[in-house]
Amino acid sequence: MKDFKPLDSDEYNVIREAQKAFNDVKQIPCTACEYCKKGCPKQINIPAIFSARNEQLIYGQIEKGQQKYDSLIENSAKASECIKCGACEKICPQKISVVEELASCAEVFEK
Template identity: 40%
Template structure:
């Protein structure tokens, strides 16, 4: 649920449908996965307090990321007393290979712990978490995951400080400072997916993973009905309203060259 998807659950009476199936014993627990803002989650849970859990994208890299708002949606779910299932704890595998400076922080703290284990343990240590879903591509990854999840230990204070330091180092890497406020979207005559393009570009800058960055660009721009960076006509209307004073036209040229 979230964004344009939410209305279909009302339009097709899906809330009543799933709870009827629960009464029939065909469903044990009803909840939903969610990608949007804390405000929208608040609206949905206020309207549907019968939801039993929420599934959220949570990881240490997206904790304060304005495009994902992991912390905001997690705190909103907990404010409504909902248990949380976590998806993307390793951010689609990206946090198994974080930026070098970030990896150094973790390796210095514990040379034996895998980088993915820090990411998963961060999520699994949060209060109110039912389970953490981590995609695994091979037996080695599964063995690594089960090694520390079998007798799970929450992050201790020193480890929490290490994750905090990793996050601080990550935040110091220069990125396009877009907050996804989308003021620019309201004035762009070309309907360019500006904030989505910048989010994808920032992923490339951080993780140097072109395939993932292109996939993000396709999802956030094309699949959200927006036009790609290359279609910008350089009118400059967006730059007049951007509170971050981003040189949007220049950055879009870079996005087009890199991800286009």
């Protein structure tokens, strides 16, 4: 530790810029708590769909996200099967506009 050198202001600025760039990335702030899943009448795997979409939004992994989605809907409902009942939105601790986000996922993944 005797060689420890604190970051200088330029280095702090680089870190702040990186944090800002990360925060500016549009992503769905789903924590995968899965509270929404139990009450969904269509049994849509909401967090898994959001995870596939975040793969694209955060990491730019377009194909990987699509593959995740395609394999997910082999055994569960598609994003477009949402009937907009709103049950998930009432329970989501992150206050995510699930209906809107699912519609956007359907647009991207099911085109």
